[in-house]
Amino acid sequence: MSSGLIDEPPAPEDKSPSRRRRLLRLLAIVTVIMLAVAATVCGVYAKLTGNVRHIEVTREDLGDARPAKAPTAALNILMLGSDQRGGKNYAGERTDIIMLAHLSPKRNHAAVISFPRDSLVQLPACRSREGLPGQQRHRGMINSSFNFGGIGCTWKTIETLTGIHIDHFVKVDFTGFKGMVDAIGGVDLCIPEPIRDKYVQLNLPAGWQTLLGEQALGYVRARHSLGDGSDIGRIQRQQDFVAAMAKKAMSGETLTDPARLFGFLDAATKSVSTDPDLTPGIMRDLALSLSSDEIPFITTPWRYSTAYPGRVEWLEGPAKKLFRSIAADQPLTSSKVRDTQPTVPLRTKTDTVPYFPEPPTTTAPCTPDPAS
Known part of the structure; x- marks a missing residue:
């Protein structure tokens, strides 16, 4: 087994951090809001919350040298989007999306940081657990921590890289949305x-x-x-x-049909894993935060790697500034966001300057919408 993923050819379909950031946000909104809705459905709340898988992350997983928690009631929640695939070329589970949601003490402000999965970073050592071999300290792709040490290792990796104390995690299995659609x-x-x-x-x-x-x-x-x-x-x-x-x-087609609503909620909750201490109240706060169009979604400042084509490296100065603000529970003003993510022209993948793609815009030609 390789010590990291930097010696493997990059998957061509996984180059865009923006794709994963937007997909996670939208799927998280659907899944977590449905969990909040479930709390109001008499008689099924226990069943639905029982679907959610709980994975304990221990002190042994995270180590003793953890970042200090800010002296406020703010919460930092690690959010992962995983994709389980089988077949000739791939088997197992991978973390296509890694994000961190910061909720303010009064839960009236939030910010979300996205970590590109192709980021080359210094990974910490992690212990082996549940059949996984563990991770040696080395330079590799950020999402390899999950393959080597599971959620506990990913948690430790993000804390080590950012200096941000993490309180909880949520993992969403994207293949589970097939059941939600049906x-x-x-x-x-x-x-x-x-x-x-x-x-x-x-x-x-x-x-x-x-x-x-x-x-x-x-x-x-x-x-x-x-x-x-x-x-x-x-x-x-x-x-x-x-x-x-x-x-x-x-x-109304779904909300007024108890069988259909329950089927959707059942499929949604079966796609979610959390730590045991993540309460329905915190899930509700997270859902409301993710539903807002006003919160900043910030990609860790990065550029394409010249040493490893297809990979990206973080811009140390802007990234540290961003992480320090989150760790200290300092509001991310629009000026701070601009400082960490300057506006630059769209570049090619071989350029070494910062690359921040603009969000795409298209219009659908089909009118009218049959569902409207």
């Missing part, structure tokens, strides 16, 4: 042009389509056969799909 009878989505993608085994005509679970999973993963084949277009497609799913889940 439970609400599929999701209506505009397909602007026919899709024939052998990689995800998707065959769809143009126009309004009702996508069921397997089709939905193929659609949000598809890249090669759509547009110019880049991740930029896929970001928008994923955002459109999950937004459509949230709309369907929160519609």
Whole structure:
């Protein structure tokens, strides 16, 4: 087994941190808000909360040299988006998304930091647990910590790199949303042009389509056969799909149908893992924070690596400034966000200057929306 992932060729479909950041935000909104809604449904709350898997992260996992907690009631919650796949080229679970949500003491302000999964960083040593070999201290990709030491090692890695004390974690299994889609009878989505993608085994005509679970999973993963084949277009497609799913889940069609609502909530809660101390109240606070369009979603300042093509490295100065503000529970003003993420022209992947892609914008050609 390799000591890290820097000697492996990068996966071409996983180059865009923005894609994972937006997908995690939207899926987290759907899943966590549904958990909050579940608290109001008489008779099913215990069943649904019982679906959530709890994984204990111990002092032995995190070590003694942890960052100090800020002297306030602020909370820092590690959020992971995992993808379980099997097959000839891959088997197991990987963390496609790593983010940190900071909730203010009064829960009236929040900020979210995204850590690109292709980041080359100095990884700490982690103990072995639950059949995983553990991690030796080395330079490697940030998401390799989960492969070597599980959630405890990922938690320790983020604390070590940022100096931010983490209080809780939430992990969402994205393949679980297949069941969520099926439970609400599929999701209506505009397909602007026919899709024939052998990689995800998707065959769809143009126009309004009702996508069921397997089709939905193929659609949000598809890249090669759509547009110019880049991740930029896929970001928008994923955002459109999950937004459509949230709309369907929160519609009267779902909320007034007890069987359909329960099926959706059941599938959603089965996709979530947390630490045992993450209470429904904290989940509610997290849901409300993620639902706000006003909170800053900040990608750790980075640039493409010249030594390892396809990987990225953090900009030390701006990254430290950002982490210190979060660790000290200092509000992230718009000026501070601009300082950590300067506006620069779009660059190619071989450039060594900071790369901060603009969010994509597209318009769907199908009108009217049959669900409206």
